[in-house]
Amino acid sequence: MAGNLEYYKVFYYVAKYGSLTAAAEYLSISQPAVSQSVKMLENTVGAKLFVRTAKGVRLTGEGELLFGYVSKGYEQIQLGEKKLAQMLDLDLGELRIGASDMTLRFYLLPFLEQFHERYPGIKVVVSNAPTPETLQYLQEGKIDFGVVSTPFDKVLGIEAVKVKEIEDIFIGGLKFIPYKNRTLDFQELEKLPIISLEKKTSTRSYMDSFLEKNGVVMNPEFELATSDMIVQFALRNMGIGCIMKEFAVEYLESGRLFALRFNKMIPKRHFCIITDAKNPLSAAGRKMLDLIYAGSGKTEEIADDKNGYF
Numbered sequence: 001m002a003g004n005l006e007y008y009k010v011f012y013y014v015a016k017y018g019s020l021t022a023a024a025e026y027l028s029i030s031q032p033a034v035s036q037s038v039k040m041l042e043n044t045v046g047a048k049l050f051v052r053t054a055k056g057v058r059l060t061g062e063g064e065l066l067f068g069y070v071s072k073g074y075e076q077i078q079l080g081e082k083k084l085a086q087m088l089d090l091d092l093g094e095l096r097i098g099a100s101d102m103t104l105r106f107y108l109l110p111f112l113e114q115f116h117e118r119y120p121g122i123k124v125v126v127s128n129a130p131t132p133e134t135l136q137y138l139q140e141g142k143i144d145f146g147v148v149s150t151p152f153d154k155v156l157g158i159e160a161v162k163v164k165e166i167e168d169i170f171i172g173g174l175k176f177i178p179y180k181n182r183t184l185d186f187q188e189l190e191k192l193p194i195i196s197l198e199k200k201t202s203t204r205s206y207m208d209s210f211l212e213k214n215g216v217v218m219n220p221e222f223e224l225a226t227s228d229m230i231v232q233f234a235l236r237n238m239g240i241g242c243i244m245k246e247f248a249v250e251y252l253e254s255g256r257l258f259a260l261r262f263n264k265m266i267p268k269r270h271f272c273i274i275t276d277a278k279n280p281l282s283a284a285g286r287k288m289l290d291l292i293y294a295g296s297g298k299t300e301e302i303a304d305d306k307n308g309y310f
Contacts, residue, residue, distance in 0.1 A: 018055070049062060095122055095125070097125070098133075098134035098137045098145070103148060104126065135148070150206070160272040169244075186262055195233045197243075207242055207266075231257070
């Protein structure tokens with residue numbers, strides 16, 4: 001193989017146009033430079049590649065053989081450059097995001113809708129998983145970024161930006177109406193049938209930790225995979241549900257469910273965008289984060305928040 005791939009480029013265009021002059025004009029170099037490149041390539045491969053004709057040049061048998069391979073390779077390079085340009089211009093590409101049901105439904109979905117409207121050529125893949133798995137996907141390079149809820153364990157190299165405040169509440173149905181107008185102590189939860197998410201979720205971990213600090217051990221009668229199911233169980237008076245407030249807003253406003261009141265506030269949490277410093281974002285990933293941060297009012301705060309919130 002020739003040491004200088006530029007010789008093959010010149011060879012390709014001379015063969016394509018059948019003219020040293022036309023190749024020189026296309027490549028914006030002199031005709032002597034084109035002739036020299038062809039001679040250098042012929043010396044390297046040990047064969048005559050062109051013969052002169054009245055109208056220019058034509059390939060020899062050896063030249064035809066070599067051009068059959070060179071043209072495929074060079075055209076693939078051109079195609080690759082074209083596709084790369086389209087990717088950078090967001091005409092095509094893939095965006096991979098990790099998000100739980102909760103973060104997808106109550107935060108990410110409107111941004112995905114905007115992004116798809118602006119860049120319909122970008123394929124969007126959302127890996128639906130709770131926070132611990134989303135962190136793992138990010139470390140393994142399976143996603144570009146994740147949207148998770150606090151708290152989560154700090155991981156070296158993972159940067160987090162708070163983008164939305166969220167509130168956890170306990171909800172009850174008509175069977176538990178005597179508790180509606182009372183101000184409760186958290187210890188009373190130990191006497192009630194509790195419906196919660198599974199332990200692997202950040203929401204469950206947060207509530208377990210908070211209640212433990214207040215001398216309460218939560219032993220749910222029902223542990224469910226989704227907050228939507230917690231709402232359905234609560235509507236059927238199967239217990240007191242522990243969820244993020246947004247899941248129950250419709251039923252709280254209609255009066256079918258109510259939020260229990262306590263003598264202490266449950267501290268609010270956050271949705272966070274997480275990225276991995278060792279995995280550079282794609283053009284699509286950068287554009288999506290620009291959209292999210294602008295919509296979350298984070299344009300000026302990103303640098304301060306990137307120390308993380310875990």
